[in-house]
Amino acid sequence: xxxxxxxxxxxxxxxxxxxAADGKSIDPTxxxxxxxxxxxxxxxxxxxIKEQLGAGSxxxxxxxxxxxxxxxxxxxxxxxxxxxxxxxxxxxxxxASTAAALAAWIKTVPCNLVLxxxxxxxxxxxxxxxxxxARLGFACVTEVQKLVLExxxxxxxxDIEGAREVVTCKTPAVISCNKGLNEPRYANLKGIMxxxxxxxxxxxxxxxxxxxxxxxxxxxxxxxxxxxxxxxxDAVPALIAALRNEAKAL
Numbered sequence: 001x002x003x004x005x006x007x008x009x010x011x012x013x014x015x016x017x018x019x020a021a022d023g024k025s026i027d028p029t030x031x032x033x034x035x036x037x038x039x040x041x042x043x044x045x046x047x048x049i050k051e052q053l054g055a056g057s058x059x060x061x062x063x064x065x066x067x068x069x070x071x072x073x074x075x076x077x078x079x080x081x082x083x084x085x086x087x088x089x090x091x092x093x094x095x096a097s098t099a100a101a102l103a104a105w106i107k108t109v110p111c112n113l114v115l116x117x118x119x120x121x122x123x124x125x126x127x128x129x130x131x132x133x134a135r136l137g138f139a140c141v142t143e144v145q146k147l148v149l150e151x152x153x154x155x156x157x158x159d160i161e162g163a164r165e166v167v168t169c170k171t172p173a174v175i176s177c178n179k180g181l182n183e184p185r186y187a188n189l190k191g192i193m194x195x196x197x198x199x200x201x202x203x204x205x206x207x208x209x210x211x212x213x214x215x216x217x218x219x220x221x222x223x224x225x226x227x228x229x230x231x232x233x234d235a236v237p238a239l240i241a242a243l244r245n246e247a248k249a250l
Contacts, residue, residue: 001056001171002110003046006102006132007039007075009068010122017219024214025091035071038117040184041177046115047079048182049149057081059109063088063101063205076195077187083198086205095127096211102128103135105203114174118143133174141169142176 011017011026012034018027046058060075061084062068072083086101106114114136119126126142133140146157154169158178169175187195229238244250 001049001053001112003049003056003058003113003115004106004109004111005039005042005046005058005060005075005080006114006116006128007043007060007062007071008036008117008120008122009033009062009064009071010036010120013037013121019217019219023216025093025217033067033071035074036117036120036122038119038121038177038179040117041179041181042115042117043075043078043080044182044184045147045175045177046113047185049113052149059084061086061102061105063098065089066202069200072200073195074187076198076200077191078185079191081198082201084201084203086203088205088207090207093123093214094207094210094212095123095125095131097207097209099128099131099135100208101205103132105205106132106136112171114138114172116174116176118176118178129174129176136172136174139169139171139173140175141167141173143178144175145178145180147175147177147181 010033012032015031017031018029019025020027043058043060050056050058058080059082060072060080062072063086066085066087068085069083072085076083084105086105088101114132116129116132120128129142130140141154141156141158143158144156145159148155152170154171154173154175155166156169156175157164157166159165229235229242240250
């Protein structure tokens with residue numbers, strides 16, 4: 001089975017984010033970037049499927065700047081076979097244009113299954129997997145937390161409002177992976193050394209028209225300073241009053 005895993009380079013979740021001079025993007029100065037956390041589950045699942053079948057390939061693809069090669073190399077070190085960088089200098093915030101670029105490339109290679117993370121932790125819009133499946137004409141199951149392959153058919157489980165849904169799906173398909181699906185592996189020294197010899201392809205890419213426009217970005221308002229209501233048992237009535245009348249928590 002030929003599996004493509006779509007990943008994204010994102011700011012580390014503990015980064016101090018600043019708004020760029022254009023007011024529409026983040027300032028990358030001093031920001032550490034990493035592999036999107038949800039994409040780790042997608043990569044791990046792809047590797048497990050390949051190991052289960054004892055054959056096939058796992059190709060990692062991302063849309064982004066040259067610096068994204070670091071995250072691609074990390075995926076190769078964990079066990080992927082090949083990496084592809086769809087090179088662009090644009091800030092890829094729009095799920096539709098990103099899906100269009102990814103779909104155009106995926107159509108040029110053998111592919112039975114596309115795995116994605118549930119969403120990217122920076123844009124956080126959860127639009128890419130379904131949009132990508134529609135452009136490819138593939139079946140689609142999103143936010144999967146359990147996945148079993150048997151006789152060429154996937155059985156997927158995902159949480160819905162008040163219940164867990166179980167669906168079956170044949171390939172070709174796009175499946176987005178949620179936290180809890182598996183326990184992602186780490187790269188070891190052997191994998192890091194092997195990654196240096198694995199194929200890496202860089203493809204210059206131009207994004208098409210955007211379906212969404214960012215007008216402006218603003219940081220959240222600073223939290224109000226905390227205050228001490230009182231000390232000891234005498235503070236309890238005042239605390240309850242504050243929770244009821246100010247915080248509206250009671």
